[in-house]
Amino acid sequence: MRDVAVVGFAQSRQVRRTTGTTNGVEMLVPLITGALGELGIAKGDIGFWCSGSSDYLAGRAFSFVSAVDATGPVPPINESHVEMDAAWALYEAWIKIQTGDVDTALIYGFGKSSAGNLRRTLALQLDPYVLAPLWPDSIAIAGLQAQLGIDQGKWSEQAMAEVAVRSRRDAETNPNAQLSGSKDVDSLLAEPYLAQPLRRHDCAPVTDGAAVVVLAAEGRARDLAERPAWISGIAHAVDSAHLGARDLTTSPSTVIAAQRAGIDGVELAELYTPFTHQELLLRSELGLGDGVRITPSGGALAGNPMFAGGLVRIGEAARQISDGAAGRVLAHATSGPALQQNLVCVMEGR
Amino acid sequence: MTVVEPLSAPIELHFDYTRSLGPTLSRFMTGLAGRTVVGGRGSDGTVYVPPLEYDPATGAAITEFVDVADRGEVLSWSWAAEPLPGQPLERPFAWVLVKLDGADTGLLHALDVPSPDAVRTGMRVQARWAAEPAGHIRDIVCFDPETDAATAEPISGLDAVSMMTTPVFLGVQHSASVQETRYLQGLREGRLLGQRCPQCRKVYIPPRGACPVDGVPTEEEVELPDRGTVTTFCIVNVPFLGQRIPPPYVAAYVLLDGADIAFLHLILDCAAEDVRMGMRVEAAWKPREEWEFGLQNITHFRPTGEPDAEYDTFKEHL
Amino acid sequence: MSKERAAVLGTGQTHYKAKRQDVSMAGLLREAIDRAMLDADVGWDDIDAVVVGKAPDFFEGVMMPELSLADAIGAVGKPLLRVHTAGSVGGSTGVVASSLVQAGVHERVLAVAWEKQSESNAMWALSIPVPFNMPVNAGAGGYFAPHVRSYIRRSGAPHHVGAIVAAKDRRNAAKNPYAHLQQPDMTMEKVQESQMLWDPIRYDETCPSSDGACAVVIGSERAAASVERPAWIHATAMRTEPTFYAGRDQVNPKAGRECAAALWKQAGITNPLEEIDAAEIYVPFSWFEPMWLENLGFMPEGEGWKLTEAGETEIGGTLPVNCSGGVLSSNPIGASGMIRFAEAAMQVMGRAGEHQVDGARKAVGHAYGGGSQFFSMWVVGAEKPE
Structure with missing residues (x-):
């Protein structure tokens, strides 16, 4: 395997609503220009481009086609797109670098969730024959998962609120976060339910946002960054789609991805958990003890730009390396209902 | 450039999907x-x-x-x-x-x-x-x-x-870009407003949130005349759902004078077989009181009667 | 560093039809997958990862349908990727799957691309009215027909060349049991008698709208050792340019030319017309055959039509093009690119049945999408690449 590192990261502010188009161009132009500018390179220095986005989020077919304009792809570029969170676009780019065809890649993801009714749109990810016709929304599905864990004593509403408190407190030092604050557990638990067993603080907000990450292979990475975040392992897997036929309080795909990526010794984990109980679930599945710092950016609960959120986790974790704040970190991304698909990326400073 | 609030309007997506089981x-x-x-x-x-x-x-x-x-x-x-x-x-x-x-x-x-x-x-x-x-x-x-x-x-x-039907209906709020909004406001006033890319200096109409060559927003406003040249075209002979004009008629790329990019529009007021690559055309506007935010304020383009443009003058736009 | 060798171990296709109402979406995919796995002689445990390609989710009204299909396509517990690069997606899916093996990450990867257009109406999905945008009222061919006119003007090609292509592809399709249109008696004259839809494009010069899926199993050199005659992947390439930009060549797009140049270089091919034995090129409107022959560098600019007119793109000609019948005979949009890739592989594997080109050793698969702006290609060969 070639050594590949995250050498650049840029993200938009995570906000409830932007006035831009659903093809993300307004958010992406400054991020791409900024990320390249910071590295002191031009778009011609990028060997491969890959993006993640969703037509359904944008409400129109081929929304990624207009987004490509933000890269200024003349002369033509070596480019691909996944209809997934951009963390998987990063995986595709990492693979492309592994083939030896290219040494650098720029990955971007974008989503303007405010354009539609996100929780309802996500119902269309469910089985189109027996589930989607009932329009079970993403919060309904997360609630079923949360209640199962509560019934089984795996987590509690109290523990879920503690997750929210920590997320919002951490987000106070994240200039891009949408939500932050210093409310305590008791005051959060005094709030009414949004969709019992979930309260508003248990659910990620609706967010518009975008992110860019630049990867470089050995040889290039040290020229571009003082302290590259070397990817020591990256892997992903998917679980069964049959919500009623699998144990929703576990995440076998996360465990598989973690085993393949090799997560021993991580000091910090940026977990993509749009619901508080999912953080508790993943910490348990990943075996992350009290010594592992969890999602210091505040995570998805403080701002959840769909289709960029997983890439943001990788960028945030990489920044902990480049800042010298940590030596070995884990980033996680998820996609699909109830944590169906999961990616684990482990990075380290060398 | 004037600061403008982008125009926005809802899209209703509704389709009854037919699923074979x-x-x-x-x-x-x-x-x-x-x-x-x-x-x-x-x-x-x-x-x-x-x-x-x-x-x-x-x-x-x-x-x-x-x-x-x-x-x-x-x-x-x-x-x-x-x-x-x-x-x-x-x-x-x-x-x-x-x-x-x-x-x-x-x-x-x-x-x-x-x-x-x-x-x-x-x-x-x-x-x-x-x-x-x-x-x-x-x-x-x-x-x-x-x-x-x-x-x-x-x-x-x-x-x-063996079959089931699933209605899928979603509402999405569509937003125009700031640049496109300026262009749409121009159309409302019967003007064709393009913008020049600050890097390649090409004039785009509609203007762009990102110049597709340089990846930066177009900026400097350029008012364009409502006449130009047909670069290429097809004759629509086929009837289809939602058609407004009885075929045959011509859909053509029209390159406005001073613009660096053509857009697709209709050519009417002449026989379809008389339309030529290089033909000079001008806009036929709807009555002023019907103007709204859109290119449909121009119902079609029609021949000006000027001599055709030389092939060399538009061949870079094919 | 050099990449690992990779090869196509097997291919599988569904029968293509306007409406495959005998199967669910999962059933459609499995028809192609089961055939590909049988052809490659592999079981589910042999598959390390699954890559899915499909055009817009609006066609089926399911957001990221590979999520709900994960169980049916054997992806549970494995890596699953979903590629979407417009019409070129079937090709891009093949390229991504190849790179998973070439990177040395996996031994065997299943790639499947599909579309079930009959779940909705492609015209509806592609023409959802966007506020502030004037519908030009030109219909489906209205975008491409003007560029065909430009090609004819630029090249001076005689007007019957498009009809030659359409008749050839339909006759070829009659030798392919999976093809949607079965018109063994099609002639140039019959094509010319069909209705002019978007002048200069006639009805018989356009592609059908199909349901279908295509799958390939791609494996490492080790995995290929157990296959009698795999299709070695000699080169892959992808290129993208914007839909519209000032001065863009829309007849002979730069992205396609540069993609082809990179492809031939990687494959060590200096004279594609001589060295390639069969080409599966994405031709949804007949005239795109001569246009892409030039774009791909098989013929000099302005002369692609001469190869077609001389009959040299027929099976048995200098460069047989779309022996399968091509997109003109079957068009399940998201799968169409992968069908081109799979058919190229079938030629060098000697498994193309009645539409086999005798002794084919090297073949190219080509796909494009959007406004002729996304390109993906591969070269496969009967011999191991160097």
Whole structure:
């Protein structure tokens, strides 16, 4: 395997609503220009481009086609797109670098969730024959998962609120976060339910946002960054789609991805958990003890730009390396209902 | 550049999708049409409800079917305090995963109870059947707390259900870019406003949030005349849904004088066979009082009668 | 560093039809997958990862349908990727799957691309009215027909060349049991008698709208050792340019030219016309055959039509093009690119049945999408690449 590192990261502010188009161009132009500018390179220095986005989020077919304009792809570029969170676009780019065809890649993801009714749109990810016709929304599905864990004593509403408190407190030092604050557990638990067993603080907000990450292979990475975040392992897997036929309080795909990526010794984990109980679930599945710092950016609960959120986790974790704040970190991304698909990326400073 | 608030308008997406079911789902939906719940038995004996099309252990198609009860036990639940459009009930209800008697897995549906206090994991529930089942998951209207009463009578002797229809409807708020908004405002005033890219200096109409060559927004406003050259075209001979003009007519790329990019529009007021590459055309505007935010303010372009443009003057735009 | 060798171990296709109402979406995919796995002689445990390609989700009304299909396509517990690069997606899916093996990450990867257009109406999905945008009222061919006119003007090609292509592809399709249109008696004259839809494009010069799926199993050199005659992947390439930009060549797009140049270089091919034995090129409107012959560098600019007119793109000619019948005979949009890739592989594997080119050793698969702006290609060969 070639050594590949995250050498650049840029993200938009995570906000409830932007006035831009659903093809993300307004958010992406400054991020791409900024990320390249910071590295002191031009778009011609990028060997491969890959993006993640969703037509359904944008409400129109081929929304990624207009987004490509933000890269200024003349002369033509070596480019691909996944209809997934951009963390998987990063995986595709990492693979492309592994083939030896290219040494650098720029990955971007974008989503303007405010354009539609996100929780309802996500119902269309469910089985189109027996589930989607009932329009079970993403919060309904997360609630079923949360209640199962509560019934089984795996987590509690109290523990879920503690997750929210920590997320919002951490987000106070994240200039891009949408939500932050210093409310305590008791005051959060005094709030009414949004969709019992979930309260508003248990659910990620609706967010518009975008992110860019630049990867470089050995040889290039040290020229571009003082302290590259070397990817020591990256892997992903998917679980069964049959919500009623699998144990929703576990995440076998996360465990598989973690085993393949090799997560021993991580000091910090940026977990993509749009619901508080999912953080508790993943910490348990990943075996992350009290010594592992969890999602210091505040995570998805403080701002959840769909289709960029997983890439943001990788960028945030990489920044902990480049800042010298940590030596070995884990980033996680998820996609699909109830944590169906999961990616684990482990990075380290060398 | 003047600061403008981008224009925005809703898009309503609605389509009734027609889904062919294949053998397994057909069996399940045919069962529902007869007020019977059918499960599929996997190679390890697990009874899946709804039946899975393929066995998780072997990948083979599941072909053994068993009828299960239309009542069972709640495995988990969550509360729908404010039901969304399309959901099973319009008043607050509980989402439930129900393990029907005879099944080994949970079926997701709605439970009609007045408050979250009336639902708990492990409670017994029974299906409420639609008066006229059609072979659709919504033939189960919802579940009710179990009573001693029987659920509705099964119906037998039905034809197999092989198709289902699913309406998908979503609302999305569309926004124009700042640059496009300026152009649309211009059209409202009967003006054609392009913008120049600050790097390549090319004039784009409509202007762009990102110049496709340089990846930066177009900036400097350039007012363009409403006349130009047909670069290339096709003659539309085919009738299709939503057509406004009887064929034949011409759809052409029109390069406005001073612009560096052509756009597609209609050429009328002349016979279709008389349209040529290089033909000079001008805009035919709607009456001023009908102007809105859009290029449809120009109903079409028509020949100016000027001599054709030389091929060399527009060949770079093909 | 050099990449690992990779090869196509097997291919599988569904029968293509306007409406495959006998199967569910999962059933459609499995028809192609089961055939590909049988052809490659592999079982589910042999598959390390699954890559899915499909055009817009609006066609089926399911957001990221590979999520709900994960069980049926054998992806549970494995890596699953979903590629979407417009019409070129079937090709891009093949390229991504190849790179998973070439990177040395996996031994065997299943790639499947599909579209079930009959779940909705492609015209509806592609023409959802966007506020502030004037519908030009030109219909489906209205975008491409003007560029065909430009090609004819630039090249001076005689007007019957398009009809030659359409008749050839339909006759070829009659030798392909999976093809949607079966018109063994099609002639140039019949094509010319068909209705002029978007002048200069006639009805018989357009592609059908199909349901279908295509799958390939791609494996490492080790995995290929157990296959009698795998199709070695000699080169892959992808290129993108914007839909519209000032001065863009829309007849002979730069992205396609540069993609082809990179492809031939990687494959060590200096004279594609001589060295390639069969080409599967994405031709949804007949005239795109001569246009792409030039774009791909088989013929000099302005002369692609000469090869077609001389009959040299027929089976048995210098460069047989679309022996399968091509997109003109079957068009399940998201799968169409992968069908080109799979058919190229079938030629060098000697498994193309009645539409086999005798002794084919090297073949190219080509796909494009959007406004002729996304390109993906591969070269496969009967011999191991160097």
